[in-house]
Amino acid sequence: MSSSYPVIRLVAALTLMTIGGSAMYSAIMVLEPAALEFSSGRGGASLPYASFMAGFAVGGVVMGRVADRYGILVPALLGSLALPAGFLLCVQATSILHLCVVLAVLCGFLGAAFSFGPLVADTSLWFTARRGLAVGIVISGNYLAGAVWPPILQHYFDQQGWRATFNDLSWFTLCTMLPLSLLLTRQPPKEKIQDAAVHPADDHRPLAMTPLNLQCLICAAGVGCCIAMAMPQVHIVPYVLDLGHPAARGAEMLGLMLGFGVISRVGSGWLSDRIGGLKTLLIGSGLQTVVLIAFLGSESLAWLYGVSIAFGLSQGGIVPSYAIILRTFFPVAEAGWRIGLALFFTIGGMAVGGWIAGALYDLTGSYTASFINAIAFNIFNLIIAQALLRRAKRPQPIRA
Numbered sequence: 001m002s003s004s005y006p007v008i009r010l011v012a013a014l015t016l017m018t019i020g021g022s023a024m025y026s027a028i029m030v031l032e033p034a035a036l037e038f039s040s041g042r043g044g045a046s047l048p049y050a051s052f053m054a055g056f057a058v059g060g061v062v063m064g065r066v067a068d069r070y071g072i073l074v075p076a077l078l079g080s081l082a083l084p085a086g087f088l089l090c091v092q093a094t095s096i097l098h099l100c101v102v103l104a105v106l107c108g109f110l111g112a113a114f115s116f117g118p119l120v121a122d123t124s125l126w127f128t129a130r131r132g133l134a135v136g137i138v139i140s141g142n143y144l145a146g147a148v149w150p151p152i153l154q155h156y157f158d159q160q161g162w163r164a165t166f167n168d169l170s171w172f173t174l175c176t177m178l179p180l181s182l183l184l185t186r187q188p189p190k191e192k193i194q195d196a197a198v199h200p201a202d203d204h205r206p207l208a209m210t211p212l213n214l215q216c217l218i219c220a221a222g223v224g225c226c227i228a229m230a231m232p233q234v235h236i237v238p239y240v241l242d243l244g245h246p247a248a249r250g251a252e253m254l255g256l257m258l259g260f261g262v263i264s265r266v267g268s269g270w271l272s273d274r275i276g277g278l279k280t281l282l283i284g285s286g287l288q289t290v291v292l293i294a295f296l297g298s299e300s301l302a303w304l305y306g307v308s309i310a311f312g313l314s315q316g317g318i319v320p321s322y323a324i325i326l327r328t329f330f331p332v333a334e335a336g337w338r339i340g341l342a343l344f345f346t347i348g349g350m351a352v353g354g355w356i357a358g359a360l361y362d363l364t365g366s367y368t369a370s371f372i373n374a375i376a377f378n379i380f381n382l383i384i385a386q387a388l389l390r391r392a393k394r395p396q397p398i399r400a
Contacts, residue, residue, distance in 0.1 A: 005186065006126040010134055012183040013119045014141045016076070019176055020115030021145025022153075022169055023083060023107040027052040028234055028254075029153045030099075031358075032247065033162045038096050046358035048099045049234060053351030055104035057344045059113025064121060064340045067114070072122040073184050075114035080177035083111030087170035091163045116142060117343045120323075125188035136269025139320055143265060143312075146233075146258025154237075154251035206329035207391040214329060215338060217384055218322055222346035224381035225285060225318050228292060230353025231367075231374035232257065232311055239367050243299045253308040260312030268317025269324075277324030278392055280317055282385040287314035289378045296371055318381075319346050325388075353377070 027049040035045035063075040086106030093099040120139050127134040156165040206214050232239075233254065240250030264284075272280045291311045297303065322342045330338055357370035 006134075009126055009183065009186075010123060010138060012180050013123050013138045014144070016177060016180050017115045017119055017138060017141025018145045018148065019173060019180075020079065020083065020112040021142055022149050022173065023086070023103070023112040024049075024052065024056070024142075025146060025149040025254075026087075026153060026166065026169065027103055027107075028354075029150055029157065029237065029251070030162050031234070032238055032241070033157060034096065034099065040096050044096055044358075046234065046355045047096060048103050050351040050355040051100035051104040052108045053347050053354070055108025056113050056116070057347035057351070059109035059111075060117040060347065061340050061344055062109070063114040064118045064337075067118040067122060071184075071187060072114070072118055073181065075118055076181035076184055077178070079111050079114040080174070080181050082106050083177065084170040084174035086111050087166045087173065090166045091170075116347075117340045121339070122184070122188070133266070133269055133273075135323065136266045136320060139323075140262040140265040140316075143258045143261035143316055147255045147262065150237075150251040150254040150258075151248075154248055158248070207388060208394065209391070211330065214388075215326075215341070217388065218325060218342050219345040221281070221381045221384040222319070222322055222342055223349040223352075224377045224384070225288065225315075226346045226349030227353035227356065228288065228374040228378035228381070229315050229318075230350045231292070231357045231370050232295060232308070233350075234354035235357050235361070235367060235370065236308070238361075240304065242367065243304075245301060245304075249301060249304075253304060256305065257308040257312035257315075260309050261316030264313050264316025265320055268320055271317070272321060272324040276392075277321045277328055278385065278389045281321040281325065282382070282389055284314060284316075284318040284321065285378065285382045285385050288318065289375060289382060290314070292371060292375045292378060296368065319343070322346070 030048060031045045034040065034048060038045070040047075063079070066075050083106070086102050089102045089106060090099060093102065116139075119141075120135055123138045124131055124135055153165060156168070205211075209217075236254050236257070237247050237250035240253065241247055268280050268284065271283075288311070291307060291314050294307045294310065295304075297307075323339045326338045326342060353374070356373060357367070360369045360373060361367055363369070
């Protein structure tokens with residue numbers, strides 16, 4: 001096998017995740033035009049994004065199982081056909097419910113789901129040295145999509161409307177994702193699969209807890225941080241509109257926070273190798289709390305641009321740190337499903353957080369309550385991170 005093939009595969013996976021991310025950010029950017037067209041209010045217009053994320057989360061677990069059994073090529077080919085079909089059917093949507101169903105099933109569950117957790121797991125099989133860096137690079141594709149797609153989508157929404165833009169997306173994703181998927185035909189080296197199967201981590205109680213308790217705490221932390229994270233990511237465009245600025249400025253802010261999130265994700269992988277996943281989680285969670293509070297500090301464009309950049313740098317490394325923590329305290333043979341389950345809860349948190357923020361806006365007429373709610377959930381995440389780190393510092397019992 002060519003020594004360059006894992007790198008080629010890494011680039012293909014990163015590109016697939018970036019293109020597949022067009023579905024997630026389309027579901028975000030369509031919030032305002034859908035609210036106007038269907039007269040649904042922002043709470044109702046947040047449902048397409050929540051529906052997509054629900055399908056995306058469940059699909060990630062299911063497609064991960066399919067990839068474990070048949071290889072990543074099968075879900076990649078399925079997703080490369082289902083996602084374009086979903087965009088095409090969104091064009092025909094006659095109601096919010098119609099849009100929700102298509103985004104959840106075709107764009108989320110069958111379409112883009114393979115391009116997150118399953119691709120990350122597959123990438124980890126191709127690298128031994130610098131595996132963390134490779135995983136950090138490929139998982140940053142989700143945020144690279146956030147830097148690329150919102151400004152592009154907003155431009156075309158303004159020029160030709162969201163339906164024509166979705167139609168163009170269907171053809172673009174079909175023509176790019178299928179050829180890229182065909183680069184994933186080779187099976188991982190057998191010795192790496194065997195290494196993952198027969199060299200488990202320590203089998204003592206992780207952090208003096210039962211494995212179930214630790215897994216549940218990580219999943220709960222994922223819900224807390226991502227409910228908080230969803231407020232700026234999902235609602236930045238309407239928030240900026242409410243402050244009297246053009247929608248294009250909000251799209252640029254979303255691109256900035258997610259673009260700098262790419263730097264944060266890669267950097268957090270580097271940092272975790274040196275100080276561990278728990279400390280990386282605590283740093284990211286603490287910084288995210290501060291930046292969420294800062295969003296309420298000023299309405300000027302300069303301030304909002306600066307806070308958006310700071311938000312990207314603070315929150316990008318939180319989700320990858322869960323993978324590092326689980327890989328540290330659980331056997332390698334269990335890493336796939338445990339990491340997949342943790343990512344399921346983070347995605348669920350994003351879906352619920354986007355909806356809660358919109359519902360609170362409808363109840364109160366402003367986003368202040370939505371930001372306060374996000375701060376409260378982030379403090380919940382911070383408490384869990386601190387508790388786990390304190391346990392990690394205690395002397396661990398040694399088994400004979």
